[in-house]
Amino acid sequence: DVKVTQSSRYLVKRTGEKVFLECVQDMDHENMFWYRQDPGLGLRLIYFSYDVKMKEKGDIPEGYSVSREKKERFSLILESASTNQTSMYLCASSLWGSGRASYEQYFGPGTRLTVT
Amino acid sequence: AQSVTQLDSQVPVFEEAPVELRCNYSSSVSVYLFWYVQYPNQGLQLLLKYLSGSTLVESINGFEAEFNKSQTSFHLRKPSVHISDTAEYFCAVRTSNTGKLIFGQGTTLQVKP
Known part of the structure; x- marks a missing residue:
């Protein structure tokens, strides 16, 4: 069964801390994505990667x-x-590519981050 | 540039009533359209998708959506909702030349007993 896991469901950090969010997939997929979800704004793409060591900025990388x-x-x-x-x-x-199998994205459960 | 607009942020309905969640998109190239569902405290799951062929697509739990190219819409419908359909629903578009999805703002479906 397809699986994407994220290291934490809930995280509380202080302003100025360095924060790492981890994501692991077991489907041998080439593409991986990070989104941010906020009420009323839907999902916005932060970064994505189409191969090891390759990355591309999304809509809100700052x-x-x-x-x-x-x-x-x-x-x-x-x-x-x-x-x-x-x-x-x-x-x-x-999956990477233009074939139909590449069209579906599989999501992890999410990490709710609070910065105080 | 592509964009997706979900016209309703919240849709309250009573159990067993019909529902329509509206989605409009803008794109100058061929698109592939998706509806994802997010149940409380979970990630997103694919509900249904339009890639080509028949403009009416169905999910296994009774939802359907119709691709209307002239109106650039992909509205989601169900003839009779259940309490368990309470969730947030996201419409998304993928252009034919990129692997990225663009999501709408989401619609919260609240099914009341």
């Missing part, structure tokens, strides 16, 4: 960075957390 050292793992890093980064963070993965 204040975030990512790391992909292994195919199955994609990390989101908040270099210096701020209160406006309090949000739900969702990780997703999909």
Whole structure:
């Protein structure tokens, strides 16, 4: 069964801390994504990666960075957390390419991050 | 640039009533359309998708959506809702030349007994 896991369901951090959110998928997918979900704004893409060590900025990359050292793992890093980064963070993965199998993204359960 | 608009942020309905969640998109190229559902405290799950062929697509739990190219819409419908359908629903579009999805703002479906 397809599975995307995220390291924490709930996280509370202080302003200025460095925060790591981890995502692991077991489907051998090339593409991995980090989204931020806020009420009334839907999901907004922060970064995505289409291969190991490859990354591309999404719509709202400011204040975030990512790391992909292994195919199955994609990390989101908040270099210096701020209160406006309090949000739900969702990780997703999909196959690479233009075939129909690549169209579906599989999501993890999310990490609710609170920055105080 | 592509965009997706979900016209209702909240839709309250009584159990066994019909429901329609509206979704409009804008794109200058071919699109693929999706509805995802998010149950409380869970991640998103794919509900149904339109890639090509028949413009009416169905899910296993009784939802259906119709792709209307002339109106650039992909509304989600169910003839009779259950309490268990209470969730947030997201419409999304994927253009034919990128792997990224663009999501709407989400619609919260609240089914009351």
